[in-house]
Amino acid sequence: MAVTEMPAKPVGTARQGLGQTSRRDAWWVAPGVQATVFTICATYLFVSGILWTPIFGTAYEVDGYLSPLFSPLITPDWLPSWISPGLLILWIPLGFRATCYYYRKAYYRFYFADPPGCAVGEPKVHRWYRMETALPFILQNVHRYFLYLAFIPLFFLWVDAAIGLRDHEGHLRFGLGGALLFVNAALLTGYSLSCHSLRHLLGGRLDCFSCTARARARHTAWRAATWFNVKHMEWAWASLISVTATDLYIRLLALGVIGDPAIRL
Numbered sequence: 001m002a003v004t005e006m007p008a009k010p011v012g013t014a015r016q017g018l019g020q021t022s023r024r025d026a027w028w029v030a031p032g033v034q035a036t037v038f039t040i041c042a043t044y045l046f047v048s049g050i051l052w053t054p055i056f057g058t059a060y061e062v063d064g065y066l067s068p069l070f071s072p073l074i075t076p077d078w079l080p081s082w083i084s085p086g087l088l089i090l091w092i093p094l095g096f097r098a099t100c101y102y103y104r105k106a107y108y109r110f111y112f113a114d115p116p117g118c119a120v121g122e123p124k125v126h127r128w129y130r131m132e133t134a135l136p137f138i139l140q141n142v143h144r145y146f147l148y149l150a151f152i153p154l155f156f157l158w159v160d161a162a163i164g165l166r167d168h169e170g171h172l173r174f175g176l177g178g179a180l181l182f183v184n185a186a187l188l189t190g191y192s193l194s195c196h197s198l199r200h201l202l203g204g205r206l207d208c209f210s211c212t213a214r215a216r217a218r219h220t221a222w223r224a225a226t227w228f229n230v231k232h233m234e235w236a237w238a239s240l241i242s243v244t245a246t247d248l249y250i251r252l253l254a255l256g257v258i259g260d261p262a263i264r265l
Protein backbone atom coordinates (compact mmCIF):
# COMPACT_ATOMS: atom_id res chain seq x y z
CA MET A 1 0.00 0.00 0.00
CA ALA A 2 1.42 3.39 -0.94
CA VAL A 3 2.14 5.76 1.94
CA THR A 4 -0.51 8.18 0.69
CA GLU A 5 -3.11 5.42 0.99
CA MET A 6 -2.35 4.67 4.62
CA PRO A 7 -5.42 5.13 6.81
CA ALA A 8 -5.46 8.50 8.51
CA LYS A 9 -7.42 9.43 11.56
CA PRO A 10 -11.03 10.43 10.76
CA VAL A 11 -11.84 14.04 11.58
CA GLY A 12 -14.81 13.09 13.76
CA THR A 13 -17.66 15.30 14.82
CA ALA A 14 -16.08 17.07 17.83
CA ARG A 15 -15.05 20.69 17.46
CA GLN A 16 -11.54 21.14 16.08
CA GLY A 17 -8.74 22.34 18.34
CA LEU A 18 -7.43 21.23 21.72
CA GLY A 19 -10.12 21.35 24.42
CA GLN A 20 -12.81 22.74 22.12
CA THR A 21 -16.20 21.32 23.08
CA SER A 22 -19.86 22.02 23.58
CA ARG A 23 -19.91 19.91 26.72
CA ARG A 24 -20.90 21.78 29.87
CA ASP A 25 -19.98 19.09 32.38
CA ALA A 26 -16.60 18.81 34.13
CA TRP A 27 -15.31 16.33 31.51
CA TRP A 28 -11.69 17.00 32.51
CA VAL A 29 -12.07 15.69 36.09
CA ALA A 30 -11.84 11.97 35.23
CA PRO A 31 -8.75 12.20 32.99
CA GLY A 32 -7.19 14.63 35.48
CA VAL A 33 -7.61 12.26 38.43
CA GLN A 34 -6.52 9.29 36.35
CA ALA A 35 -3.40 11.10 35.12
CA THR A 36 -2.46 12.04 38.69
CA VAL A 37 -2.92 8.54 40.15
CA PHE A 38 -1.29 6.83 37.18
CA THR A 39 1.73 9.15 37.16
CA ILE A 40 2.29 8.78 40.91
CA CYS A 41 2.04 4.97 40.80
CA ALA A 42 4.10 4.56 37.62
CA THR A 43 6.86 6.86 38.90
CA TYR A 44 6.98 5.12 42.27
CA LEU A 45 7.02 1.64 40.67
CA PHE A 46 9.83 2.66 38.31
CA VAL A 47 11.95 4.06 41.14
CA SER A 48 11.28 1.11 43.43
CA GLY A 49 11.65 -1.61 40.82
CA ILE A 50 14.73 -0.26 39.05
CA LEU A 51 16.57 2.31 41.17
CA TRP A 52 15.85 1.99 44.88
CA THR A 53 17.87 -1.13 45.70
CA PRO A 54 20.91 -0.49 43.44
CA ILE A 55 21.30 3.11 44.67
CA PHE A 56 20.34 2.90 48.34
CA GLY A 57 20.65 -0.84 49.03
CA THR A 58 17.12 -1.02 50.45
CA ALA A 59 15.91 -4.61 50.74
CA TYR A 60 12.96 -5.80 48.64
CA GLU A 61 12.24 -8.77 50.90
CA VAL A 62 11.89 -8.90 54.65
CA ASP A 63 10.89 -11.59 57.13
CA GLY A 64 9.37 -13.89 54.50
CA TYR A 65 7.68 -11.12 52.50
CA LEU A 66 8.89 -10.49 48.94
CA SER A 67 7.91 -7.35 47.06
CA PRO A 68 5.61 -8.19 44.11
CA LEU A 69 7.91 -6.17 41.84
CA PHE A 70 10.62 -8.82 42.24
CA SER A 71 8.49 -11.95 41.91
CA PRO A 72 9.66 -14.47 40.86
CA LEU A 73 13.02 -13.48 42.34
CA ILE A 74 15.81 -14.09 39.81
CA THR A 75 19.30 -13.23 41.04
CA PRO A 76 21.88 -14.91 38.80
CA ASP A 77 25.54 -14.67 39.85
CA TRP A 78 26.42 -12.63 36.79
CA LEU A 79 23.97 -9.84 37.66
CA PRO A 80 25.98 -6.81 38.85
CA SER A 81 24.78 -5.14 42.05
CA TRP A 82 24.00 -1.92 40.18
CA ILE A 83 21.29 -3.68 38.16
CA SER A 84 18.02 -4.40 39.93
CA PRO A 85 16.78 -8.02 39.73
CA GLY A 86 13.39 -6.43 39.13
CA LEU A 87 14.54 -5.63 35.61
CA LEU A 88 14.58 -9.33 34.74
CA ILE A 89 10.86 -9.73 35.40
CA LEU A 90 9.24 -6.27 35.38
CA TRP A 91 9.22 -6.05 31.58
CA ILE A 92 6.37 -8.58 31.56
CA PRO A 93 3.82 -6.76 33.76
CA LEU A 94 5.00 -3.44 32.34
CA GLY A 95 4.43 -4.61 28.75
CA PHE A 96 1.09 -6.13 29.75
CA ARG A 97 -0.17 -2.88 31.29
CA ALA A 98 1.31 -0.53 28.71
CA THR A 99 -0.47 -2.38 25.89
CA CYS A 100 -3.74 -2.99 27.80
CA TYR A 101 -6.78 -1.80 25.85
CA TYR A 102 -8.16 0.08 28.83
CA TYR A 103 -4.90 1.82 29.74
CA ARG A 104 -4.40 2.74 26.10
CA LYS A 105 -7.71 4.59 26.12
CA ALA A 106 -6.82 6.24 29.42
CA TYR A 107 -3.29 7.38 28.68
CA TYR A 108 -4.06 8.35 25.09
CA ARG A 109 -6.52 10.75 26.67
CA PHE A 110 -4.59 12.16 29.57
CA TYR A 111 -1.08 12.13 28.10
CA PHE A 112 -1.70 12.67 24.39
CA ALA A 113 -5.10 14.46 24.43
CA ASP A 114 -6.17 11.98 21.77
CA PRO A 115 -8.88 13.07 22.36
CA PRO A 116 -8.95 14.52 25.90
CA GLY A 117 -12.56 13.29 26.29
CA CYS A 118 -15.62 12.26 24.32
CA ALA A 119 -16.73 15.07 21.99
CA VAL A 120 -13.75 17.21 23.03
CA GLY A 121 -11.43 18.61 20.37
CA GLU A 122 -7.82 17.52 20.08
CA PRO A 123 -4.66 19.15 18.69
CA LYS A 124 -4.74 19.66 14.93
CA VAL A 125 -1.40 17.86 14.63
CA HIS A 126 -3.29 14.63 15.27
CA ARG A 127 -4.60 14.67 11.72
CA TRP A 128 -1.23 13.16 10.77
CA TYR A 129 -1.57 10.37 13.32
CA ARG A 130 -1.96 6.95 11.73
CA MET A 131 -3.38 5.38 14.87
CA GLU A 132 -2.16 1.85 15.55
CA THR A 133 -1.45 1.02 11.92
CA ALA A 134 2.14 2.31 11.95
CA LEU A 135 5.13 2.51 14.25
CA PRO A 136 5.38 3.03 17.13
CA PHE A 137 1.78 2.30 18.18
CA ILE A 138 1.38 -0.73 15.92
CA LEU A 139 3.45 -2.47 18.60
CA GLN A 140 0.41 -2.30 20.87
CA ASN A 141 -0.79 -5.37 19.02
CA VAL A 142 1.61 -7.58 20.98
CA HIS A 143 -0.77 -7.31 23.93
CA ARG A 144 -2.00 -10.89 23.51
CA TYR A 145 1.54 -12.24 23.91
CA PHE A 146 2.10 -10.22 27.08
CA LEU A 147 -1.15 -11.75 28.35
CA TYR A 148 0.31 -15.24 27.96
CA LEU A 149 3.51 -14.19 29.75
CA ALA A 150 1.66 -12.37 32.53
CA PHE A 151 0.40 -15.63 33.98
CA ILE A 152 3.98 -16.61 34.90
CA PRO A 153 4.64 -13.86 37.50
CA LEU A 154 0.99 -14.11 38.53
CA PHE A 155 1.47 -17.73 39.56
CA PHE A 156 4.53 -16.80 41.62
CA LEU A 157 2.67 -13.98 43.35
CA TRP A 158 0.30 -16.58 44.83
CA VAL A 159 3.28 -18.75 45.79
CA ASP A 160 4.95 -15.77 47.49
CA ALA A 161 1.75 -14.92 49.34
CA ALA A 162 1.63 -18.50 50.66
CA ILE A 163 5.33 -18.35 51.64
CA GLY A 164 4.60 -15.10 53.48
CA LEU A 165 2.40 -17.06 55.89
CA ARG A 166 5.62 -18.13 57.64
CA ASP A 167 8.10 -15.74 59.20
CA HIS A 168 11.88 -16.19 59.09
CA GLU A 169 11.75 -18.44 62.18
CA GLY A 170 9.23 -20.75 60.50
CA HIS A 171 6.26 -19.69 62.65
CA LEU A 172 2.82 -19.51 61.11
CA ARG A 173 1.92 -15.85 60.85
CA PHE A 174 -1.20 -13.97 59.83
CA GLY A 175 0.10 -10.47 59.28
CA LEU A 176 -0.94 -7.34 57.48
CA GLY A 177 1.90 -7.90 55.01
CA GLY A 178 0.56 -11.37 54.17
CA ALA A 179 -2.95 -9.99 53.74
CA LEU A 180 -1.62 -7.37 51.34
CA LEU A 181 0.21 -10.03 49.32
CA PHE A 182 -2.98 -12.11 48.98
CA VAL A 183 -5.18 -9.14 48.12
CA ASN A 184 -2.64 -7.99 45.57
CA ALA A 185 -2.45 -11.45 43.96
CA ALA A 186 -6.26 -11.62 43.87
CA LEU A 187 -6.61 -8.18 42.26
CA LEU A 188 -3.93 -8.95 39.67
CA THR A 189 -5.69 -12.24 38.92
CA GLY A 190 -8.95 -10.35 38.41
CA TYR A 191 -7.15 -7.87 36.16
CA SER A 192 -5.64 -10.67 34.04
CA LEU A 193 -8.86 -12.69 33.82
CA SER A 194 -10.80 -9.59 32.79
CA CYS A 195 -8.45 -8.90 29.85
CA HIS A 196 -10.24 -8.20 26.56
CA SER A 197 -7.75 -10.37 24.70
CA LEU A 198 -8.42 -13.31 26.99
CA ARG A 199 -12.16 -12.95 26.45
CA HIS A 200 -11.64 -12.95 22.70
CA LEU A 201 -9.27 -15.89 22.96
CA LEU A 202 -11.90 -17.91 24.82
CA GLY A 203 -15.02 -17.02 22.87
CA GLY A 204 -13.94 -15.25 19.69
CA ARG A 205 -14.04 -16.57 16.11
CA LEU A 206 -16.92 -18.95 16.87
CA ASP A 207 -20.12 -18.91 14.83
CA CYS A 208 -21.99 -21.25 17.10
CA PHE A 209 -21.66 -21.55 20.87
CA SER A 210 -23.83 -24.66 21.19
CA CYS A 211 -22.90 -26.84 18.21
CA THR A 212 -20.18 -28.98 19.79
CA ALA A 213 -19.07 -29.93 23.29
CA ARG A 214 -15.87 -27.93 22.76
CA ALA A 215 -17.83 -24.84 21.70
CA ARG A 216 -20.09 -25.19 24.73
CA ALA A 217 -17.05 -25.42 27.01
CA ARG A 218 -15.62 -22.31 25.38
CA HIS A 219 -18.94 -20.56 25.86
CA THR A 220 -18.83 -21.32 29.58
CA ALA A 221 -15.28 -20.01 29.83
CA TRP A 222 -16.20 -16.92 27.78
CA ARG A 223 -19.12 -16.15 30.10
CA ALA A 224 -16.79 -16.39 33.10
CA ALA A 225 -14.28 -14.07 31.40
CA THR A 226 -17.13 -11.69 30.55
CA TRP A 227 -18.11 -11.54 34.23
CA PHE A 228 -14.61 -10.28 35.01
CA ASN A 229 -14.37 -8.18 31.86
CA VAL A 230 -17.29 -5.85 32.58
CA LYS A 231 -15.24 -4.42 35.46
CA HIS A 232 -11.90 -4.32 33.65
CA MET A 233 -11.33 -0.65 34.40
CA GLU A 234 -11.94 -1.22 38.11
CA TRP A 235 -9.60 -4.24 38.16
CA ALA A 236 -6.97 -2.15 36.36
CA TRP A 237 -6.97 0.69 38.89
CA ALA A 238 -7.39 -1.48 42.00
CA SER A 239 -4.51 -3.75 41.02
CA LEU A 240 -2.23 -0.83 40.11
CA ILE A 241 -2.84 0.74 43.52
CA SER A 242 -2.49 -2.59 45.35
CA VAL A 243 0.85 -3.45 43.77
CA THR A 244 2.14 0.03 44.63
CA ALA A 245 0.87 -0.18 48.22
CA THR A 246 2.20 -3.71 48.76
CA ASP A 247 5.69 -2.82 47.56
CA LEU A 248 5.71 0.36 49.66
CA TYR A 249 4.61 -1.58 52.74
CA ILE A 250 7.43 -4.13 52.36
CA ARG A 251 10.00 -1.41 51.69
CA LEU A 252 8.95 0.53 54.81
CA LEU A 253 9.02 -2.72 56.79
CA ALA A 254 12.55 -3.43 55.55
CA LEU A 255 13.64 0.08 56.52
CA GLY A 256 12.20 -0.35 60.03
CA VAL A 257 9.84 2.60 59.54
CA ILE A 258 6.77 0.49 60.34
CA GLY A 259 6.03 -2.82 62.06
CA ASP A 260 3.92 -5.69 60.78
CA PRO A 261 0.86 -6.29 62.96
CA ALA A 262 0.42 -10.06 62.99
CA ILE A 263 -0.95 -13.04 64.85
CA ARG A 264 1.81 -15.65 65.26
CA LEU A 265 1.15 -19.29 66.09
Ligand code: FES
Pocket: 096, 100, 101, 102, 103, 143, 147, 191, 192, 194, 195, 196, 197, 198, 232
Ligand atom coordinates in the same frame (compact mmCIF):
# COMPACT_ATOMS: atom_id res chain seq x y z
FE1 FES B 1 -6.41 -4.73 29.68
FE2 FES B 1 -5.80 -7.01 28.33
S1 FES B 1 -7.14 -5.44 27.77
S2 FES B 1 -5.14 -6.36 30.32
